[in-house]
Amino acid sequence: MDQPDVAISNPDPYYLKSVTDLSESMEVVSSEDIYSQGGIKLVNKDVRLDRSFYERLVHHKLASSPIDRSLAAKDGVTLLSLAHDAARMIDDDAVLGRMANALPDTLLLRNALRQIVLNPPLAFKLTIARETRPELYQHSIRVALISLYLGASLRLKPAQMKDLATAALFHDLGELHIDPALLDRAHTLTEQERHHIYAHPMIAYLILKEFPEYHPHVSTAVLNHHERLDGSGYPRNLKGDRINPLSQILAVAEVAGSLCRPGAAANACAQVEVILKLNTGQFRADLVGYLAAIAKLGQASAVAEKHADLATICARLDRLAKTLAEGKQALAPYRRARMEEYLSYADERMANLEKALFDIGYHSAGEHAITNGIEEDPASRSELENLLHEIGWQLGYTINEIRRRWPALGDAPDPAAAALLAWISQAEEVLQA
Numbered sequence: 001m002d003q004p005d006v007a008i009s010n011p012d013p014y015y016l017k018s019v020t021d022l023s024e025s026m027e028v029v030s031s032e033d034i035y036s037q038g039g040i041k042l043v044n045k046d047v048r049l050d051r052s053f054y055e056r057l058v059h060h061k062l063a064s065s066p067i068d069r070s071l072a073a074k075d076g077v078t079l080l081s082l083a084h085d086a087a088r089m090i091d092d093d094a095v096l097g098r099m100a101n102a103l104p105d106t107l108l109l110r111n112a113l114r115q116i117v118l119n120p121p122l123a124f125k126l127t128i129a130r131e132t133r134p135e136l137y138q139h140s141i142r143v144a145l146i147s148l149y150l151g152a153s154l155r156l157k158p159a160q161m162k163d164l165a166t167a168a169l170f171h172d173l174g175e176l177h178i179d180p181a182l183l184d185r186a187h188t189l190t191e192q193e194r195h196h197i198y199a200h201p202m203i204a205y206l207i208l209k210e211f212p213e214y215h216p217h218v219s220t221a222v223l224n225h226h227e228r229l230d231g232s233g234y235p236r237n238l239k240g241d242r243i244n245p246l247s248q249i250l251a252v253a254e255v256a257g258s259l260c261r262p263g264a265a266a267n268a269c270a271q272v273e274v275i276l277k278l279n280t281g282q283f284r285a286d287l288v289g290y291l292a293a294i295a296k297l298g299q300a301s302a303v304a305e306k307h308a309d310l311a312t313i314c315a316r317l318d319r320l321a322k323t324l325a326e327g328k329q330a331l332a333p334y335r336r337a338r339m340e341e342y343l344s345y346a347d348e349r350m351a352n353l354e355k356a357l358f359d360i361g362y363h364s365a366g367e368h369a370i371t372n373g374i375e376e377d378p379a380s381r382s383e384l385e386n387l388l389h390e391i392g393w394q395l396g397y398t399i400n401e402i403r404r405r406w407p408a409l410g411d412a413p414d415p416a417a418a419a420l421l422a423w424i425s426q427a428e429e430v431l432q433a
Contacts, residue, residue, distance in 0.1 A: 012177045016054050018132045019071065023049035025131055027074040034070050036060040043070075066207065068121035076127035082113045082169075086141050095260045096142065098294050099149040112148050113141075115158075116166040117213045125173050125207075136175055139257055144168035146253040146291075153290045154249075164246050166214065167221035171250055174203030191403055198234050198404060201226055221246035225254060230281035232349065232401065252287040281352060316388050317357075320395060323430050324354050327423045334416035342406045343416050349398040353391060396431050399424050 022028055027048060034043040034057070042056050043049075049071070057067075087110045090096045100109040118126075129137040147168040151161050175183060178200060182193050189197065201223050208219035224247035227233035229240055233251070243251075327350050334343060402409070402424065409417050 013058050014179055015128075015177050016058055016067075018128050018176060019049070019067075020051060020054040021132045022073065022128050023053065024051075026076075029072055029074075030070055031072045032070050034062065034067070036062060066121060066210065068124045071124055072120065073124060073127045077118075077123050077130055079114050079116070079118055082116075082118070082126075082141070083111065086110065086113050086145060089138065089141060090145065093142075093260075095294060096145055099146065102294065103149065103152050105152075108152055109145050109148055112161065112165050113144065113169070115162050116169065117162070117218075118166075119211060119213060121211070122170065122173075122214075125176060126169070128176060129173070133176070133180070136172060140169050140172055142260075143171060143250070143253045143257040146256050147249050149294075150249050150253060150287050150290055154286075160246070163217050163221065164249060167218045167225075167246055168250055168253060170204060170208060170214075170218070171222050171225050171254065172200065172204070173207065174200035174205075177203050191407075194400060194404065202235050217246075220244060221250060223247075225250035227251065228282040229284070230352070232282060232398075234401075234404070237405070248284050249287060252283050252291065255283075256291050310384075313384055313388055317384075317391070319430050319433070320388070320391055321354070321357060323395070323427050324350050324357075327427065328354070330419045330423045331416070334419065340414075340416060342402060342409060343420065345405070346398070346402060346420055349401075353394055353398075357391065392431055395427060399427060399431075 019028065029049065030043045030045055030047050033041055033045045035041055037060075040060070042060060042062075043053070090100050090109060096109070100106055103109070126137065126140075129140065144165050147164050148161060151164045156164065178196050181187060182189060182196055205219050205223035208214040208222060209216070221244060224236070224238060224243050227236065227238040227243045227247060228251065229243065229248070231237050231239040328347070331343060331347055331350075335347065339347070402420070410421055413421060
């Protein structure tokens with residue numbers, strides 16, 4: 001397998017800041033002497049960490065890596081505490097509860113995290129997440145539980161379930177090494193900042209590959225959890241069977257875990273079905289089908305929400321459909337037997353989005369079959385609004401991927417690149433409106 005070209009700085013300032021913050025709320029001690037690469041002893045063994053820890057280590061390159069091997073937290077995360085937290089989330093979260101009860105073994109989700117491999121350095125990272133980044137910690141457990149539900153639905157073997165649970169629990173730990181400000185949902189990322197976000201699967205992979213108990217079966221699943229079957233994912237743009245089965249499960253569970261998080265809209269989990277309709281080439285249909293079935297179980301108890309009126313939704317869909325049509329028209333003069341890779345990618349993505357809209361009954365000209373008869377049906381109108389949100393997200397994702405994959409597109413561009421960049425500017429204006 002090709003090795004990722006991302007390295008973790010040693011020590012990482014954001015991670016060291018989290019370690020320091022942890023030491024303010026619970027007892028963290030050095031389990032061994034910590035030295036710089038130059039042989040300077042920075043911290044003695046059995047010393048309790050405090051605020052001075054950050055200043056002592058941030059300016060030095062350490063002799064050993066990772067630093068988690070040298071630290072221990074009192075009352076940190078254990079297999080037992082993970083199982084207790086998972087059980088509490090199942091009890092408190094209606095979606096997770098429905099998943100647990102839908103399985104033949106209704107105790108499977110409650111007990112599965114007791115079986116994973118949890119070595120001390122990774123337990124320490126989870127402790128940092130739990131104490132300083134609780135949303136990340138809860139998301140990791142949620143994705144693990146959803147992954148296990150999907151794995152059980154596929155009737156995976158016990159060893160595969162164990163690897164799946166471990167990979168799901170660790171899949172986003174690379175985010176501990178990224179500036180937390182970049183992960184704020186309210187923060188608008190610059191192009192450079194987006195590259196830092198794209199790096200988090202590779203960072204997690206590099207962490208896990210240091211431990212034989214996780215490499216390569218768990219580490220590879222984590223590395224590829226943002227890949228998509230049609231090649232539109234990251235970090236390596238893998239396609240189809242090049243993405244290992246556990247990563248394919250994680251990809252769907254990650255989306256579901258993000259949509260169905262606490263505090264999300266009451267009908268948020270229904271968006272999983274919408275994603276299937278608009279992204280049939282990206283995710284395994286059987287996996288999304290299992291989640292769609294769970295979403296349907298909860299529709300009857302969903303709280304009614306206020307949604308945009310039908311005319312507004314249709315007007316927005318019209319603008320998005322028109323944007324896609326204009327993009328295809330702008331690129332039409334440059335279609336040929338052998339197109340530049342960036343042009344083929346843009347052309348294929350726009351065509352897929354147009355086809356997805358057509359397949360669900362939306363046409364950019366004339367009557368919209370999808371809107372017939374739903375004027376007085378709040379549930380159908382809600383689904384249409386979810387479709388609007390998802391098509392806009394997918395268009396924005398396509399633009400971001402073009403900028404990520406071909407960052408030099410604007411440097412003395414050829415006519416095709418110029419046409420694509422002009423369309424991107426117009427599309428961004430529509431998305432921001």
